[in-house]
Amino acid sequence: MNSLFAIVHFLPLADWLALGLFFIAWVGYALVAKRWALSKGSLLAATNRIRRQWMIQVTYREVRVVDGVVVQNLSTSPSFFASTTILIIGGLLAVLGASDKASELVRELPFAARTTGLVFDFKLVLLAAIFVYAFFRFTWSMRLYTFGTLLVASAPSELMFEHEGMAAREAFADRAGRVVAIAAETFNDGLRAYYLAFAAVAWFFSSWAFMGATLGVVYILYQREFRSEVLEILREA
Structure with missing residues (x-):
């Protein structure tokens, strides 16, 4: 009972509310966005449809070297972010090792919250955990x-697709297009973690700034995924 009481009072109530709002907003938005993508359509859903169209076109080409290169080049973005994330995690761990000096520096910033060293370390650990999640995604x-x-490299020849008919083309497009779509969705999860990491940085200033930044980031994500100009263009494709 005493340990539970100590955990509850480890952070002020406002900080617990901000932390709860952060995780509820993150998980809740991810679930709602996936459901709305099926009913309302989203940027990811629109590009997934185009990926399937692309894989249909693959079945009509005898030489698919360019298609394989394009798929491989798409992996350069997550590769870049994975490398960058490793550097960020290393930097956060370095700051965690010198948290006393870092916390003193933060206290000198205007409007920054005055907290204990333990709470400051906890905020750094939260940031590190977010980037570790992003790295895995x-x-x-x-x-x-x-x-x-x-899948593209192992696709049957165009003559075989022609012999087997449209059903074989559709089956291949569903299979290959879905794999590439899942890759894009996973990359999107990592990017979403990056966005929300900026909201977590606001916690160093105050719990209210943390809450405001969390809501602001979720609003930006919603606008870009469901209300962006490029989405209207892709819907016409």
Whole structure:
């Protein structure tokens, strides 16, 4: 009972509310965005439809070298972010090792919250955990793009597709297009973690700034995924 009481009072109530709002907003938005993508359509859903169209076109080409190169090149973005994320995690761990000096520096910033060293370390650990999650999503996206390249490279010849008919083309497009789509969705999860990491940085200033930044980031994500100008263009494709 005493340990539970100590955990509850480890952070002020406002900080617990901000932390709860952060995770509820992150998980809740991810679930709602996936559901709305099926009913209302989203940027990711629109590009997934185009990916399937692309894989249909693959079945009509005898030489698919360019298609394989394009799929492999798509993995360069998650590869870049994975490498960058490693550097960020290393930097956060270095700051965690010198948290006393870092916390003193933060206290000198205007409007920054005055907290204990333990709470400051907890905020750094939260940031590190977010980027660790992003790293795993980016690296998994890289592997999925590799699987997509294998599917394109192992596709039957155009003559075989012509012999088997449209059903075979549709089956291949569904299979290969879905793998590439999952790779893109996984990469999107990593990017979403990056966006929300900026909201977590606001926690160093105050719990109210943390809450405001969380809501602001979710609003930006919603606008870009469901209300962006490029989405209207892709819907016409």
